[in-house]
Amino acid sequence: MSASRKPVIIGAGVVVAALLLGLASYTATRPDDDGPAKPSAISGDSGDSGSPGASAAPQDDPYQELQALARRESGDPLSVGRADAPVVMVEYADFQCGYCGKFARDTEPELIDKYVExxxxxxxxxxFPIFGEESEAAARGAWAAGQQGRFWQFHAAAYADGAKEKGFGEDRLKELAEQAGVKDLDAFAEDLESEAARKSVKRDQEEAYALGATSTPSFLVNGRPISGAQPMDAFVQAIEAAHQAAPEKGAEPSGAAGKAGR
Known part of the structure; x- marks a missing residue:
């Protein structure tokens, strides 16, 4: 298997974690289902306390290799928060995913206010576009908006209540870019169709598939998997546990780092 086809290689120590994420993704509720999202508890060892959606941290942490997937790139327009934050949550999502939108509207802003800031x-x-061509186009559009520092504004517009029902065709993506405050729409259109956009989306997509993810949203909190639009408490418990286990604790905010791109 060539590196160009699989940029993420899962080591032997992380196979269990990948299988857990794959199982959780398989059992998570799809966005077209009726009714609320179904919680999916993931336990990494027999000593797990049963906290919803996340595993406890055993002495020999099977998720340690997954923590390396946190890129921590300073100035990354598709990230929010300090590059050296003790906890990193990696989110794999599709703009046509109904439960991704629910998470974006109902839970993520609270997490940003409580923990990012x-x-x-x-x-x-x-x-992580999994619903076809318009998902791919929306992903590239989000990336293109990020090139002008407006990713999170595009993200908010694309996940606004009722937004996905309008689709993500060419005119709609331009409209979303305008709503997001993208200033140079010609540059946006060029970036949208660029090879750089396609490579970025493919890199993220292959990373998710290599982990065994098959549905959205899927998350890693310091390497520990959570699948589905879980209740706020599930993320709070996962973040608090990861923060407690992290080498650096009690990080102080650094200026406007937590508000960048919002």
């Missing part, structure tokens, strides 16, 4: 949490977005 205090310097504890960093959220790194990964484009």
């Amino acid at each position: 205090s310097g504890v949490l960093r959220i790194e977005w990964r484009n």
Whole structure:
């Protein structure tokens, strides 16, 4: 298997974590289902306390290799929060995913207010389009908006209540870019169709597939998997546990780092 086809290689120590994420993704509720999202508890060892959606941290952490997927790139327009935050949540999502939208509207803003702005949490977005051509186009559009520092504004517009029902065709993507405050729409259109956009989306997509993810949204909190638009408490418990286990604790906010791109 060539590196160009699989940029993420899963080591032997992380196979269990990948299988857990794959199982959770398989059992998570799809966005077209009726009714609320179904919680999916993931346990990494027999000593797990049963906290919803996340595993406890055993002495020999099977998720340690997955923590390396946090890129921590300073100035990454598709991330929010300190690059050196003690907890990183990697989010794999699709703009046509109904439960991704629910998470974006109902839960993510609270996590940003509670943890990102205090310097504890960093959220790194990964484009994981799984619903066809318009999902791919929306992912490239989000990336293109990010080139002008407006990714999170595009993200908010694309996940606004009722937005996905309008589709993500060419005219709609331009409209979303305008709503997001993208200033140079010609540059946006060029970036949208660029090879760089396609490579970025493919990199994120292959990373998710290599982990065994098959549905959206899927998350890694310091390497520990959570699948589905879980209740706020599930993310709070996962973040608090990861923060407690992190080498650096009690990080202080650094200026406007937690508000960048919002």
